[in-house]
Amino acid sequence: MHALRMALIVQKYGGTSVGSIDRIKNVASRIKNERDKGHQVIAVISAMGGVTDKLIALAKELSNDPVERELDVLLSSGEQQSIALLTIALNEMGIDAVSTTGRQAGIVTSGSHTRGRIERIEPTLVNQYLEQDRTIVVAGFQGITKDGMIHTLGRGGSDLSAIAVASSVKADLCQILTDVDGVYTADPRVVENARKLPEISYDELLELASVGTKVMQSRSVEFAKKYGVKFEVKSSLNNNPGTIVTEEHEAMESVVIRGVSIERSQARVTITAIPDTPGMSGRILGALAEAEVNIDMIVSNIASDKLARHSFTMHTNDLGRAQSALKPVLDELSADAAIETEAGIAKLSCVGIGMRSHSGVAAQMFEALGKAGINIGMISTSEIKISVTVEEEQIEKATRVVHTAFGLDA
Ligand code: ASP
Numbered sequence: 001m002h003a004l005r006m007a008l009i010v011q012k013y014g015g016t017s018v019g020s021i022d023r024i025k026n027v028a029s030r031i032k033n034e035r036d037k038g039h040q041v042i043a044v045i046s047a048m049g050g051v052t053d054k055l056i057a058l059a060k061e062l063s064n065d066p067v068e069r070e071l072d073v074l075l076s077s078g079e080q081q082s083i084a085l086l087t088i089a090l091n092e093m094g095i096d097a098v099s100t101t102g103r104q105a106g107i108v109t110s111g112s113h114t115r116g117r118i119e120r121i122e123p124t125l126v127n128q129y130l131e132q133d134r135t136i137v138v139a140g141f142q143g144i145t146k147d148g149m150i151h152t153l154g155r156g157g158s159d160l161s162a163i164a165v166a167s168s169v170k171a172d173l174c175q176i177l178t179d180v181d182g183v184y185t186a187d188p189r190v191v192e193n194a195r196k197l198p199e200i201s202y203d204e205l206l207e208l209a210s211v212g213t214k215v216m217q218s219r220s221v222e223f224a225k226k227y228g229v230k231f232e233v234k235s236s237l238n239n240n241p242g243t244i245v246t247e248e249h250e251a252m253e254s255v256v257i258r259g260v261s262i263e264r265s266q267a268r269v270t271i272t273a274i275p276d277t278p279g280m281s282g283r284i285l286g287a288l289a290e291a292e293v294n295i296d297m298i299v300s301n302i303a304s305d306k307l308a309r310h311s312f313t314m315h316t317n318d319l320g321r322a323q324s325a326l327k328p329v330l331d332e333l334s335a336d337a338a339i340e341t342e343a344g345i346a347k348l349s350c351v352g353i354g355m356r357s358h359s360g361v362a363a364q365m366f367e368a369l370g371k372a373g374i375n376i377g378m379i380s381t382s383e384i385k386i387s388v389t390v391e392e393e394q395i396e397k398a399t400r401v402v403h404t405a406f407g408l409d410a
């Protein structure tokens with residue numbers, strides 16, 4: 001009945017890709033293309049762009065703190081619209097397509113409302129439709145608890161739905177189709193010579209996401225890593241190959257740095273003359289946590305005078321709150337303890353699993369910045385990441401310098 005080597009493909013289309021009737025038609029014809037080649041397709045889609053935000057805004061007009069159970073009922077309706085519309089478009093093109101909500105697709109969740117976690121997938125109906133060789137359009141971002149409550153999966157959760165569906169039906173290919181072309185060595189708006197990566201490991205993508213490169217929902221990448229779902233991030237508007245996200249393999253380590261990433265609008269707080277006794281760091285960080293200040297880099301040291309200094313970075317928006325939270329703590333710590341702040345800085349991070357097996361990577365980065373006359377503020381590292389702060393005015397230059405130093409330029 002079918003061409004040989006028929007593949008089962010899961011394709012995820014985000015809100016922008018289904019954001020208008022024309023875009024929905026574009027998605028439908030992309031799916032039709034795959035069908036014409038003999039492949040089976042399960043499309044997992046988001047609500048039309050802006051719809052989820054609009055629904056949240058409506059609820060907020062009625063209450064500052066809408067009941068989360070009802071928010072889930074409300075927000076899941078966005079995807080219920082888009083799956084029906086895409087299916088109608090497919091039917092109109094002569095494709096035997098059928099839509100399923102999260103519940104119909106057997107997406108079972110646990111956890112709490114508005115941030116459900118996918119527990120398992122029971123794809124009975126999906127498998128039945130596949131056997132009938134129908135094209136299936138699944139609502140992303142939603143599932144159902146074992147007690148029948150509707151859950152949404154956190155913002156951007158359609159990515160997670162797609163990865164989980166691909167895993168449950170053992171798809172031959174999982175594609176995340178989006179408004180970016182793939183994962184780049186750097187933001188192409190900053191580094192003209194940035195290159196699209198042919199492949200990247202789960203860990204590298206997670207690290208890049210944690211330092212400002214937002215390609216997809218991080219939880220979905222973690223899920224893909226856990227269940228070994230290889231996927232491709234590519235554009236829904238052209239046919240260029242995208243970036244394959246996969247388990248790391250040996251050849252990947254020969255590249256020292258996979259990519260660089262920027263976080264702007266950062267601020268630094270430094271507390272000096274802290275007595276070097278147990279419990280001090282806990283007190284300081286506890287106060288910040290209580291004020292819901294999200295701190296990022298932490299650098300501490302003790303000089304020969306036995307006094308410690310702690311520096312942290314945070315988003316500039318949190319600086320005021322951090323200062324008020326720390327004031328009372330400072331008085332408690334010691335009479336000499338003082339606080340110093342600096343806004344207008346940015347963070348530059350280099351990520352690559354190759355760092356594990358190469359030495360001198362940090363030195364290479366710092367030397368390149370030094371030669372370019374760029375001063376480094378704070379430094380922090382993890383196994384596969386090196387981050388530094390620089391003055392925000394210099395961040396773009398710093399990014400280009402480091403991109404070149406690690407041979408990432410096209
Ligand atoms: N529609 C949901 C959101 O806007 C889910 C998604 O787009 O992935 O967050």
Ligand code: MG
Nearest residue numbers: 014015046156
């Ligand atoms: Mg989205």
